[in-house]
Amino acid sequence: MPRPRSLTRNQLAAAALAVIDREGLAGLSMRAVAKELGASTMALYRYVQDREELEGLVVDRVLGAMDTEPPDPAAPWQERVEVLVRRMRDAVSAHPSVAPLTVTHRHRSPVGLRWAETVLAVLTEAGIDGERRVVALRGLLGYVIGAIQLEHLGPLSGRGTDVIAELPPSAFPYLSATARQAREVGPEAEFLGGLALLLRGLTA
Amino acid sequence: MPRPRSLTRNQLAAAALAVIDREGLAGLSMRAVAKELGASTMALYRYVQDREELEGLVVDRVLGAMDTEPPDPAAPWQERVEVLVRRMRDAVSAHPSVAPLTVTHRHRSPVGLRWAETVLAVLTEAGIDGERRVVALRGLLGYVIGAIQLEHLGPLSGRGTDVIAELPPSAFPYLSATARQAREVGPEAEFLGGLALLLRGLTA
DNA sequence: GATGTAGGCGTACGCCGTACACCAACCAGC
DNA sequence: GCTGGTTGGTGTACGGCGTACGCCTACATC
Numbered sequence: 170m171p172r173p174r175s176l177t178r179n180q181l182a183a184a185a186l187a188v189i190d191r192e193g194l195a196g197l198s199m200r201a202v203a204k205e206l207g208a209s210t211m212a213l214y215r216y217v218q219d220r221e222e223l224e225g226l227v228v229d230r231v232l233g234a235m236d237t238e239p240p241d242p243a244a245p246w247q248e249r250v251e252v253l254v255r256r257m258r259d260a261v262s263a264h265p266s267v268a269p270l271t272v273t274h275r276h277r278s279p280v281g282l283r284w285a286e287t288v289l290a291v292l293t294e295a296g297i298d299g300e301r302r303v304v305a306l307r308g309l310l311g312y313v314i315g316a317i318q319l320e321h322l323g324p325l326s327g328r329g330t331d332v333i334a335e336l337p338p339s340a341f342p343y344l345s346a347t348a349r350q351a352r353e354v355g356p357e358a359e360f361l362g363g364l365a366l367l368l369r370g371l372t373a
Numbered sequence: 374m375p376r377p378r379s380l381t382r383n384q385l386a387a388a389a390l391a392v393i394d395r396e397g398l399a400g401l402s403m404r405a406v407a408k409e410l411g412a413s414t415m416a417l418y419r420y421v422q423d424r425e426e427l428e429g430l431v432v433d434r435v436l437g438a439m440d441t442e443p444p445d446p447a448a449p450w451q452e453r454v455e456v457l458v459r460r461m462r463d464a465v466s467a468h469p470s471v472a473p474l475t476v477t478h479r480h481r482s483p484v485g486l487r488w489a490e491t492v493l494a495v496l497t498e499a500g501i502d503g504e505r506r507v508v509a510l511r512g513l514l515g516y517v518i519g520a521i522q523l524e525h526l527g528p529l530s531g532r533g534t535d536v537i538a539e540l541p542p543s544a545f546p547y548l549s550a551t552a553r554q555a556r557e558v559g560p561e562a563e564f565l566g567g568l569a570l571l572l573r574g575l576t577a
Numbered sequence: 578g579a580t581g582t583a584g585g586c587g588t589a590c591g592c593c594g595t596a597c598a599c600c601a602a603c604c605a606g607c
Numbered sequence: 608g609c610t611g612g613t614t615g616g617t618g619t620a621c622g623g624c625g626t627a628c629g630c631c632t633a634c635a636t637c
Contacts, residue, residue: 170604171614198593209617211595220594269473272522276533282540282548289547300566303555307523308567312512315519318476319511329480336486343493344486351507362504363512369577370570374635375583402624413586415626424625 176206178216182226186264189227194266199223225274231267232280235260239287246295247368250309253288254364257313265321272314285310297371305371312367320356382420384410386430390468393431398470403427429478435471436484439464443491450499451572454513457492458568461517469525476518489514501575509575516571524560 184205189197199220203210217223235256240249261268275281285306292302333341334348351359388409393401403424407414421427439460444453465472479485492513496506537545538552555563 170606170612172601172603172616174615199595200593211597211618212616214595215615269476272473272526276537282537282545286545286548289551293547299554300558300562303551303558304563304566304570306551307520307555307563308516308570311520311523311567312516312571313519314523315517316511316515318522319515319518322476333480333486341486341490343497344490347493347507347510350503351511354504354507358504359508359511362508363515363571366508366512366571366574367516367567368574370572370574373573373577374581374637376585376632376634378584403626404624415587416585418626419584 174215176208176212176216178226179230180206181213181216181223182230185223185227186230186267189266190264194269224270225277227267228270228274229278229280231264231271232257232260232278232284234263235280235284237283240291246291247372249291250288250368251361251364253284253291254309254313255361257284258317258360261317262320268318268321272318275314308367312363316360316363320360378419380410380412380416380420382430383434385417385420385427386434389427389431390434390471393470394468398473428474429481431471432474432478433482433484435468435475436461436464436482436488438467439484439488441487444495450495451576453495454492454572455565455568457488457495458513458517461488462521462564465521466524472522472525476522479518512571516567520564520567524564
């Protein structure tokens with residue numbers, strides 16, 4: 170016989186994501202999300218235990234935008250893994266500011282877990298199991314998370330690259346040269362190139 | 374003819390790092406660092422423009438603990454890169470809580486830049502240059518940063534693994550099995566295994 | 578000893594997350 | 608259609624945060 174709820178956890182997640190997209194991760198606050206929803210700050214706490222849980226909802230929402238259909242079973246397994254990893258990157262890249270949150274909340278996101286399960290299925294089908302499979306998943310996950318953050322936070326391509334490219338070549342000959350070259354590669358090619366390295370190492 | 378300073382930026386960095394090691398990254402605050410130094414909060418602002426710059430000092434101090442001598446030139450280049458990457462990981466692992474800061478402040482840390490320069494020198498000597506070199510550095514950097522954070526924040530090995538290992542095998546057969554296997558691999562072997570994948574991919 | 582420069586500090590403001598107590602909206606039972 | 612119990616929404620308040628601002632004073636110089 171209680172009073173019915175006027176919001177949903179989904180709406181909270183959407184509002185929080187809107188705030189983040191608009192004002193950056195630093196702009197995320199309980200007050201800002203409440204204002205976005207036209208509710209009082211404390212109302213949020215009827216849906217979520219604390220700020221951290223709200224962040225978890227955001228991550229799950231972002232990852233939830235990934236395609237979930239299994240990749241073409243006729244394709245070679247490397248290609249299937251690439252498809253899956255690309256989906257993850259695309260999903261996070263659509264909301265770059267949430268990247269840091271994915272690190273801390275990934276293992277509590279159902280969508281993220283489902284993604285990992287799919288990757289493991291492909292790896293297993295490729296004959297990779299036991300310790301090799303552990304290392305493979307960890308390597309892929311580490312690379313994806315690290316590369317995405319690099320791309321949007323302290324990048325070798327992006328605004329940061331300009332700073333590095335302007336370093337004195339006398340002190341940093343290779344680094345300044347590489348930074349200049351990096352500007353002509355583009356983030357997508359860089360990301361996929363690194364992934365290709367991993368997959369090739371996994372194949373050998 | 375001014376009054377002499379009673380602190381150094383180095384002392385600030387040391388105090389901040391002590392706070393972080395003791396209370397975690399969340400415990401870092403200007404007030405806490407000031408108390409650690411027996412000074413007033415506002416005194417810190419005579420040495421540092423804002424909190425972000427203080428964080429930068431901490432990162433540089435952590436990375437500054439790395440060995441800087443060039444790795445044995447007689448060793449194969451893969452081994453030399455491994456040595457360099459290991460040094461980075463060891464330095465950050467000594468203060469796990471600062472891992473998230475390294476992402477955002479890496480490209481402003483002189484020590485970090487010097488490290489990248491050394492890695493690039495080895496890669497170049499190995500005949501890797503142009504776009505391949507860009508991709509290689511980016512891949513290594515992404516992997517290192519991602520893997521370190523995974524290890525200490527949302528790990529596939531560590532406390533988080535237990536949660537994943539307890540997932541219902543009916544819904545997550547591969548994931549729960551892999552998490553159980555991961556407990557017997559150990560973080561060091563996982564990290565080096567992933568790195569070996571990258572290096573093998575780079576060799577082919 | 579006087580003087581000017583700059584370092585250290587106290588105070589205050591506007592943010593933050595959230596504990597707590599209150600009120601009112603709603604549904605079930607009559 | 609009324610009433611009662613339950614629970615959702617809210618206002619207030621507290622302790623902490625980063626830091627702008629202005630004061631005072633310790634010092635090196637003359």
